[in-house]
Amino acid sequence: MDTKVAFIDKSVIDNIAIKEAAEVIKKGGLVAFPTETVYGLGANALDAAAVEKIFLAKGRPQDNPLIIHVADKDISPYVKKVPTLAKELMDAFWPGPLTIILEKSSLVPDKTSANLDTVGIRMPSSPIALKLIAESGLPIAAPSANISGRPSPTDMERCVEDLKGRVDYILGGEISAVGVESTIIDCSVEPPCILRPGAVTLEMLQEIRKDIYIDPSLLEKPNENLKPKAPGMKYKHYAPKAKVIIIEGDLEKTIEKINEMVLNYIEQKLMVGILATEESKDKYPKGEVMVLGTRAKPETAAHNLFETLRACDDKGLDIVLSEAFPREGIGTAIMNRLTKAAGYHIIKV
């Protein structure tokens, strides 16, 4: 398949490329496009045949439902009812990185929701995404625009890497500001439950309602009795080809442990990368040091996380040793993605 790639200036709202891409959506094709979280791979959410193409292009398991992206807060056509809490969440966090799960209406094909009775909906804040959705006049179903299992793309080049030849159109124009996927909150259950942590944090959500809680399976290694509630969260994910190991604990001890492990791996003739922070980067004399961000502003680490994991592959690393982040605020989202990239391999110091 021929893929058209267009990089546009996000300040130019009336862009010909957006119109072309919207036509592709209307005709049942696939368009990769930027959002403020990560790039999405979009199709008409109401067209089961178009949605099926997303699953094929990504190699996505059929039991993994898609999020519907809208350009305004009138979600009533897609859900059975809009509870007060959902309205409050939309007012507080939309447009932005929050996906709300509600009981779906019959308008939403079972293909989109992977046969669940519920559907996740989000209004992104990216101007290109909003314009594309509005221009197509349709809700757009969009998972992250990566081949299943790889780190989500946060710029156009990474979409091209994964999807060229597999989709009709790739629209670029911005680097995703947040860098990790949206927070998902399930409002179809009582009390409401966070199914995936993101930039809208537990702490922020609890200001709206105190009893909102995080799916316990996200905080430790899932097992037979502790399965993630979001189908997609059970898959190994976000992983570069290198083996990732997280070292968690006091920062000085972490640095000491990483340096010891680096020497060991170098002796075995392995290429070792270190995911460090501004605060620690000068303390690693050996190994390929990559800076995720600054501990003073953990959102910088979220922003760079997936791009850095992909860069590990570009460098041909065999082993990647990562510092951990405090599991609070956006740190919960960083640790959730890192832990999955590491296949739950964590060394506590």
Ligand code: TXA
């Ligand atoms: O930030 C984001 O949400 C990005 C951008 C493109 O908007 N999209 C994204 O989609 O991350 P995806 O498909 O990569 O992740 C969607 C996650 C999956 O883990 C899926 O299982 C879960 O949301 N999900 C979707 N609908 C659901 C539902 N009705 N019930 C439970 N989990 C659901």
Ligand code: MG
């Ligand atoms: Mg994804």
